[in-house]
Amino acid sequence: MAPAYLDQSTVTDGVPRPRVAHLQPGDGPDQWLGQRPDMYQTDWAPRPRRRHRRRGRGRSVVVVVTAVAAAAGGMFAVSRADRPATAPVAIDAAFSSVRPAATAADRRPARASSAPAPRTKIGTSASTPRPSSTPRPPRPVSGLSQAQMNNAATIVRVARDRKLPRRAMLVAMMTGLQESSLRNLANPKVPASLDEPNEGSGENFDSLGIFQQRPSQGWGTAAQLMDPRYAAGAFYERLLRVDDWESRSLGDAAQAVQRSALPGAYADHEDRAAEVVDALL
Incomplete structure (x- = not known):
């Protein structure tokens, strides 16, 4: 009678699966009595969970799905467990403040103004006030006020x-x-x-x-x-x-x-x- 063997494997998320016993045809029900494996015991200590990495992946999925939904012009909501929420959430407003990509015209450097600068006479300042058109009062003479x-x-x-x-x-x-x-x-x-x-x-x-x-x-x-x-x-x-x-x-x-x-x-x-x-x- 062929002996039975055990299959040990894990899922991709790092959580170990319980062992499974495979029996060959003809094995008696009591052949493995006392040797039956504990289905809830793992063969090695579980790895510590990397919570930050897991959360980062979850947020990345939410951002990608939201961006696709926004491009399609639809309404879509994603829960933390990557399952659709029961109430739809409008996402158009979330991207209303995003500035459009700069065009080629926007990236062109501004041209300098071709208007000539005002000329200033030599020895004078541009901020010098112009003489007033109001005539000055006459200077008093002969003791007059x-x-x-x-x-x-x-x-x-x-x-x-x-x-x-x-x-x-x-x-x-x-x-x-x-x-x-x-x-x-x-x-x-x-x-x-x-x-x-x-x-x-x-x-x-x-x-x-x-x-x-x-x-x-x-x-x-x-x-x-x-x-x-x-x-x-x-x-x-x-x-x-x-x-x-x-x-x-x-x-x-x-x-x-x-x-x-x-x-x-x-x-x-x-x-x-x-x-x-x-x-x-």
């Missing part, structure tokens, strides 16, 4: 706009120095004048402004007379109405326009008026 000098500049500017000679400027400047010291004065007797920009106030009748012109005498409204440019223009209009103003003395020409109670006072400012006018021409 900046506000007084600004009013004097307005008197000269209006005359030049009207193409009037220097003599007309001197007559107007002497008048302004005598009447208000070249200040734009308001008057409490004319309340509207107090709402306009001013450099003080006076109380001579209803006289206003640099030339102390009176609204009641037809020189203009309070707002107009408190405007130095308007006041200078109104003075020149009255001066040009005097037929012989150019042949008269400067003081007499000013008196012919103003009709002041002190007719000789204007001549006292002739030298100072000439200094101011010449500084502005």
Whole structure:
């Protein structure tokens, strides 16, 4: 009678299988009594499981299956045991943030701009500010303040706009120095004048402004007379109405326009008026 033999083998995952006894035909049931192998005993000690490697393989399978499902545009779910889950999971959103592969055009280097760089003059800086178009205020002369000098500049500017000679400027400047010291004065007797920009106030009748012109005498409204440019223009209009103003003395020409109670006072400012006018021409 042929003896029986044992088959020992293991599965590929490293877990040993139990031994199996193979009997030949004709063997009695009691022949191997007491020698029957333990079906649950292994022939060697089991190998320690490499958990990290096993988990890594499982994750790799899940990633591969998920990528294939995403490419097919379908919905698929894989459980940890590599079996389909009972509830489908949408996977399109998982790859929505993935950037597409760069194309050949994206990998091309950016071309340098062909626009020429702005030219800068030698000895200057690109950050140097441009000069302002606003003219600088005139430098005060003859003891005048900046506000007084600004009013004097307005008197000269209006005359030049009207193409009037220097003599007309001197007559107007002497008048302004005598009447208000070249200040734009308001008057409490004319309340509207107090709402306009001013450099003080006076109380001579209803006289206003640099030339102390009176609204009641037809020189203009309070707002107009408190405007130095308007006041200078109104003075020149009255001066040009005097037929012989150019042949008269400067003081007499000013008196012919103003009709002041002190007719000789204007001549006292002739030298100072000439200094101011010449500084502005």
